[in-house]
Amino acid sequence: MKTSLLYRALLFAAVTVAAVLLLVPTAVSDLPAFWKSFLPVGRVRLGLDLRGGTHLVLAVEVDKAVRHAVERSAEDLKREMREAKIDFARIDLQDSAIAVALASAESRNLFTDLLARRFPTLRIEDTSAQDGRPLYRIGLVRAEEQRLREFAVEQSLETIRNRVDQFGVAEPIIQRQGATDILIQLPGVQDPQRAKQLIGRTAILEFKLLAPEQDHVGDYVNGKKPLPPETQLLYGPEVDPITQTARRVPYLVQARTLMTGEVVADARVRPGTALEGPKVDLELNARGAKIFDEITSANVGKRLAIILDNTVYSAPVIRERIGGGRAEISGSFDIKEARDLAIVLRAGALPAPVHIAEERTVGPSLGKDSIRQGLLSFALGGSLVVLFMVVYYRFAGFLADCALVFNILFLMAGMAALGSTLTLPGIAGIVLTLGMAVDANVLINERIREELRLGKTARAAIEAGYERALPAILDSNITTFLSGLILFQFGSGPVRGFAVTLCLGIASSVFTAVIGTRIVYDYLLTYRRLQTVSV
Numbered sequence: 016m017k018t019s020l021l022y023r024a025l026l027f028a029a030v031t032v033a034a035v036l037l038l039v040p041t042a043v044s045d046l047p048a049f050w051k052s053f054l055p056v057g058r059v060r061l062g063l064d065l066r067g068g069t070h071l072v073l074a075v076e077v078d079k080a081v082r083h084a085v086e087r088s089a090e091d092l093k094r095e096m097r098e099a100k101i102d103f104a105r106i107d108l109q110d111s112a113i114a115v116a117l118a119s120a121e122s123r124n125l126f127t128d129l130l131a132r133r134f135p136t137l138r139i140e141d142t143s144a145q146d147g148r149p150l151y152r153i154g155l156v157r158a159e160e161q162r163l164r165e166f167a168v169e170q171s172l173e174t175i176r177n178r179v180d181q182f183g184v185a186e187p188i189i190q191r192q193g194a195t196d197i198l199i200q201l202p203g204v205q206d207p208q209r210a211k212q213l214i215g216r217t218a219i220l221e222f223k224l225l226a227p228e229q230d231h232v233g234d235y236v237n238g239k240k241p242l243p244p245e246t247q248l249l250y251g252p253e254v255d256p257i258t259q260t261a262r263r264v265p266y267l268v269q270a271r272t273l274m275t276g277e278v279v280a281d282a283r284v285r286p287g288t289a290l291e292g293p294k295v296d297l298e299l300n301a302r303g304a305k306i307f308d309e310i311t312s313a314n315v316g317k318r319l320a321i322i323l324d325n326t327v328y329s330a331p332v333i334r335e336r337i338g339g340g341r342a343e344i345s346g347s348f349d350i351k352e353a354r355d356l357a358i359v360l361r362a363g364a365l366p367a368p369v370h371i372a373e374e375r376t377v378g379p380s381l382g383k384d385s386i387r388q389g390l391l392s393f394a395l396g397g398s399l400v401v402l403f404m405v406v407y408y409r410f411a412g413f414l415a416d417c418a419l420v421f422n423i424l425f426l427m428a429g430m431a432a433l434g435s436t437l438t439l440p441g442i443a444g445i446v447l448t449l450g451m452a453v454d455a456n457v458l459i460n461e462r463i464r465e466e467l468r469l470g471k472t473a474r475a476a477i478e479a480g481y482e483r484a485l486p487a488i489l490d491s492n493i494t495t496f497l498s499g500l501i502l503f504q505f506g507s508g509p510v511r512g513f514a515v516t517l518c519l520g521i522a523s524s525v526f527t528a529v530i531g532t533r534i535v536y537d538y539l540l541t542y543r544r545l546q547t548v549s550v
Contacts, residue, residue, distance in 0.1 A: 020537045027531055031421065034428035041431055059430045061202065062188070062438035062512060068202040069210050072373035073175070075195045080167035080367035081160055082111050088137060088155075089113045090271075095133050101125050104148060112140060112154040123149050164195075167367040172197055174365050175214055178358055188436060196372060207376050213355050215369050220276030220360060222310065222342075225318040225330055226267040236265045245270045249320075251327030266327045268320045273310050278303025280340075282360035284353045293353035295360065297342040304340025312336040323356070396446045400453055408460050410549035414535055415456035418527040422452045425523035426516065438512035448520025454491070455528035458484040460550050473548050477536050481529070488525060496521045 040046060041058040050056070086108060092115070093106050102118035103126075117126055126149075130137060136159040141152040155163070168191065175197060176189045188200040204210050226246045234240045235248055242248060247270050250263045281298040299307055310319070311333050320330040321344050328344050344356070400419065404412030426448065430437065463480035471479065496518055503514035539545040 020534065020541060023530060023534050024538075027534055030425065030526075034424050037428040037431045038424070041427070055432070057431050057434050059427060060434070060436045062200070062436045062441070065437065065439060066202040067377045068200065069204045069207040070373070070375040070377065071199040071201075071207075071211065071214070071371060072192065073171075073197045073199065073215060073369040074372040075168050075171045075197065076368045076370065077164040077167045077195055078111070081155065081163050082108075083367070084163050085111050085113060085155065088134065092130075092134065092137075092153075095129060096126070099125065099129055101129065109152065112152050113137075115151040115153060116145070117149045117151075120147060120149055126151075168195055168197070170366045171369060175199065177361075178214055197369070207374065209351075209355070211371060211374075213358060215371065219324055219365075220279065221272045221322040222274040222307075223268045223270075223272055223320050223322060224314060225320055226269050229267050229318070232265050232267045235267060242267075249322060249325055249327050251330070264327075266320055266330060268322070268327070273319075274303065274306050276360060278306065279360050282357040284350070284357050285343075293350050295344040295353055295357050297344065297360065299340035299342065301340070304338070307340060307342060308336065308338050390442075392446055393442060393449075396449050400449050404453055404456070408456075408550055411456070411460045411463070414532050415453050415460070415528075418456060418524075418531045419449065419452050421531055422448070422520065422523045422527045425526065426519045429519040429523065430515065433515070435515050436512060437516075440510065441512035441516045444513040444516030445520065448516065448524065451492075451495070452520065452524035452527070455484070455488045455524060456532065458487050459528065459532070463548060463550050467548060467550070473545050474540050476548060477540065481533055485529065488529065492521050492525050 037055050037057070038059075039050075039054075040056050046056065089106055089108060092113065096103055096106075101122050103122070104116040104118050106113065106115050108114070115126070117123065127139075130139070130153070136156050137153050138156050139151055140154045143150045154160075172189065172191055179187050179189060179199070179201065187202070188198065190198050192198040199214060201210055226243060228235070228243055228246070231240075232248075235242055246267055249266050249268055251266060253262055253264045278299050279297050280300040280303070283296050283298075285294045285296050314333050315335060316333065318330045318332050320327050321342070322328070323344070397419075401416045404415045406412070408415065423445070426445065429435075435441075459480050462484045463476050466476035466479045467473075499514045499518040499521065503511050503518070506514060536545075
């Protein structure tokens with residue numbers, strides 16, 4: 016008995032010390048250096064409803080990601096067919112498929128063989144003929160289409176997380192919600208407009224040559240002439256150096272993309288002149304440096320447009336071959352715009368456009384009111400439970416109240432260890448746990464009362480009370496715990512916050528009721544020769 020009591024007491028003491036150590040970072044904001052080297056530093060974070068901030072739900076347009084992949088495949092197919100000298104009348108897009116018209120029936124076998132060898136992710140959906148020429152409708156393989164949709168959401172999630180990390184938001188919540196949505200909560204951020212611009216920016220960076228017809232771009236803007244083949248009309252900002260008025264400048268660029276932002280390794284803001292403003296220096300990776308070297312060496316004297324999200328920020332003339340893997344973006348930015356641009360370029364482009372499906376801003380005053388009301392409900396509920404237990408069960412009730420204190424301590428320590436976020440529904444879960452935590456003690460105390468009424472000694476009544484109450488305690492708490500797990504798995508943010516505190520509270524309440532209070536009784540029976548039980 017004494018050995019078992021010692022082991023259980025040491026276990027309870029070790030768990031208590033660990034809980035205190037886990038909660039120190041939450042209580043102390045400035046930890047010493049030695050603590051951070053080998054002791055826990057995770058803390059209980061406050062959710063958006065308690066701290067205030069910005070709540071966004073972004074919907075990823077996965078259909079456009081699939082369409083972009085089809086567009087790239089169409090360009091690759093054109094190039095491969097030209098290199099293989101397979102004549103075709105046209106290759107264009109129809110919805111999310113590629114329409115291919117061969118020049119003659121003799122090219123049919125060459126085309127299908129090329130498609131099978133070089134494009135395993137494409138499949139022929141339909142075939143027909145027009146004026147003796149084979150027509151093909153080609154789409155993505157079902158598995159590839161599903162992979163692209165999944166990748167678009169996962170990559171968007173990772174890209175947005177990188178952007179938010181560089182934005183400097185403390186303890187953000189970024190997680191997938193449903194099939195195509197991303198939940199973003201930015202505690203403490205009271206400027207939702209800037210956050211939306213930074214997070215939702217597609218940031219597709221492209222390098223394209225200006226078309227030879229750029230000198231007559233006005234004719235195409237006014238509609239006097241149709242756009243030349245393989246060109247597109249884009250616009251870019253320009254600020255008059257004298258009047259400081261902004262205007263949109265048209266650019267006629269070649270449709271072919273020479274290089275994209277995928278090759279950008281780093282982006283930094285560099286001070287510019289008073290007229291130009293700050294600039295963004297780009298550092299390219301090894302592949303990008305090679306491509307940029309080839310582009311500049313082959314197009315000396317031509318203008319290279321630097322395009323971000325279909326906006327031309329600059330179109331400098333290539334004076335000479337540029338090696339070393341460095342480029343520059345200038346566009347009359349202010350310092351905040353330049354920094355945000357550098358952030359999105361470092362974090363990478365979103366694989367698909369996103370739009371805001373839900374937006375909510377919580378003010379800091381509302382968060383303080385929520386905390387005050389939550390603490391009030393916690394104090395009121397806890398006081399009523401403590402008072403009831405002491406009045407109804409006397410010493411046994413006081414012991415249950417002590418177990419309740421340890422229960423809350425272990426619950427909060429568990430949240431700190433898991434890096435959980437405390438929300439208003441989470442506080443509701445803690446208040447509910449207060450009531451459920453004493454449920455196990457009520458079962459034990461009632462069983463002890465029954466045994467005492469049968470005339471058993473204090474030792475026999477306590478042992479029988481714990482033994483007979485244990486199955487009921489486990490049954491009720493396990494079923495509730497499993498319900499909490501289901502809520503956590505399938506619920507959204509607030510529901511998950513409630514589920515976390517509920518599950519942790521159940522685990523800690525069973526531990527304190529079955530082990531913690533039993534240690535005290537066994538100590539009194541063994542060393543104090545307890546003869547009567549105040550219950």
